Amino acid sequence: MTLGTSRRRRDDRGTSALEFSIIAPIFLLLVFTIIEGGLYLHARNTAQSAAREGVSYLRLAGSNSDPVSFTAAAEQVTEGYAAKLGRLKNVTAAGTIDTSTGRVTMLVVGDVVLPVGGTVQVEQTSTATLEQFRGDLREGP
Template identity: 40%
Template sequence: MGRRSRHLRAIRARIRRGDDGVLGLELATLALVVLMLAFTTIQVGLYYHARKVAQSAARQGVDAGREFGASESDGVSQAQEYLARYGGSVKDAQVSAGGSTAQQIRITVTGDVATLVPGLKLHVTQHADGPIERWTNP
């Protein structure tokens, strides 16, 4: 209670001194800061969500492409299907199998993050890799 009453006394003292409008200016400034913090928090959440979606799409592509008899294009198409279903937060997504070898498949997903601020460009790149399944002699 002591803290609140000190605050109220300070407001009353300002009013008596004739600081008309200062409280309104302080509240407007504080509201701007709070809104900036809220939008920053939302934007960080959008970035990490897009990153996670891109990583999941790459993982789905690797899982499909590493199966016995599958090809790199199977992995790429599976990752693209995943992005079509769940990738709304990754704009202009591109999927590639660059870096794959005969023993290993690597799927890379790149795209832009949906942003709240016009003109702000955030880019996300995620990849996953795994060994290709094949028959071997014991």
């Protein structure tokens, strides 16, 4: 019995190193995929938050005498908000006001730089109703 157990130990040498060399790349790939996925989701959330902020600013254009000229200011607010939140590079915002339907839309596009390498483009849109004040049209008390 002693002879068989020592023989088995000698044959099992290097098994741990071989198993580690097979499992380690798969484990590292899984870890980096989770990290990059989390960073991408964070950047997407940043773009969505910036689009919402821009839309909430753009909604106020309805009380302005020239709502279309209001979009440039809303785009600057949106880009500034995205820059404050971080993780997005080359952020551009495009706001639109459709006075016929009373809808405003803000589109935010930016690049996220991933730690392993490369960039991915993130694009988020937010839409809301244009706020417009309408006076009381009733006649009499």
